[in-house]
Amino acid sequence: MAETRKGGARIHYDDLGQGEPALLFIPGWCTSRAVFRKLVPPCSALHRALVVDLPGHGASDAPGQDFDNTTVVEHLRAVIDASGARRVVPVALSHAGWWALELRRQLGPRVPALVLLDWLVLEPPPPFLQALHVLQTSQWKQARDGLFSLWLQGVSSPDVIRFVQEDMGSFGEDMWKRAGREISRVYAQQGSPLKALATLSPPAPTLHLYAQPHDDAWLESQRSFASSHPWFHVQRLASHSHFPTLEMPEEIAARLHRFIDTSLGTRPEGLSPSPP
Template identity: 20%
Template sequence: MKNKIFKILSIILFLFITSCDLSEKTIDNISSNYITLNDSKVHYKEYGQGEKTLIFIHGWGCDLNTWKYQFDYFKDKYHLVLIDLPGYGQSDKVEQDYTIDLFAESVSAVIRDLEIKKPVLVAHSMGLPIAIEVLKQLNTENSILINIDGVYFDFPTDSIENNQYKEGLTQFANMFNGENYKQNVEQFCSGFITGTTPEYVKNYILSTMIETPQKVGYQSMKSLIDQKYWDKKTLKNQTISIYAKSDELPPDNANVLKTKFPNLTYIEMDSVNHFLMMEKPKKVNEILTEFIEK
């Protein structure tokens, strides 16, 4: 009788501990995984059992912790995969060319390794052109694209205007090459911080982006402005773009994006900056849920 009672209590205790463990899962305490690409390790984290898989792609100077509040919200709804791009976060920082192609290959490699058939790509900032290349590599129109304040360049077709446009972008990218790298990165980061930026977002920006190795940072920027990634070919994937409303946002931003993404849902948010998914996670997460489930 005592043995039976002991076994019952043991089962109850096990179920209690397991239940507590599940409820306390955070982006920090889930296990790390690695995949090898070009003899270097790409770090990612995976969690959840949902029918739909969300692949999170961070931007320049960031890491998978960009998506902390999306992980907390979606962890019990979907299968989540959060990736540190090569050169960032806990991924290897070896001697190689850090390009949009490389980043896209790393994301595609994780998707193939996990045998994900219809990924939902969630991309922030520089993550947008990476996600575009992933869709091309996977050659699928079934995947959903979620663009959160993504970088997008619309190169002019006129040769003179095109050269001027390229020159301006090159001057910008060159800020990340040379002795003043650290200082210029700090200046770049300050543009994402306003008087209304939450302290935890400010701390993330200043503690993460500024520590980007110069080789990784400069080559990422140099590749980002390469016109080959900004062709006029359309992507028919269902797409949502959420941008922070600001004076710097082109007034025809929605129309420009629709030339690339004809199946586009376009939203602008007030009182946020570039890291809107961290600044107003509840609002962003609700928008994403409605879009994913429709």
């Protein structure tokens, strides 16, 4: 495990494999880098992989009594600088996509592409926004448990169940309230992730791999966006949970490698068609 510091706080990350661009694996709020433990080995076989614990998460120190999205981006940049990587492709889980977007804004061509995993890239459903609101109140635990129930509905994978209950369940009131506040804030500021992606100039080749919701209308809306924004690619995965990194890492790694090779011009062929 490697380590750097930002503002006196230690930031831990794994540095595996070799080659440019490096893949920067970014967990979401209230998750540790363990969510990538199955995905990193097949990815680091072909690319350098930097796997971060966010500030106040996993093995990384909290940077103070409170912090926000800006602090997280500063810590991610500290990892990039400490690693010496010239170019990085963020591989961002869920709402970590907001930080990946901001890295592209700040670093430009040093972030040549984006990989987004299981993110609510369309307008967030009202029940989800309500859950974010309740997370910021004294009823935070009920809201968190409601999200856990939703994420585990119909899921039989022991790895996913254990991760949600034990890893995500290990975070307490302060972090869950912070997550609700910061996710709500960025949606209010930037609108949907697709709208935010469309403001990048120049746009970044972007791949969204997701499993939930398993709704044809959700997929068609993203395909419609892709038809007018050819730098955006979406592929739905046959995973049963919100955490396909734990259910089908080999398939994600293969799709990720193919996307990077294609988007960076090292292969002439295009992406294979999205699965139904």
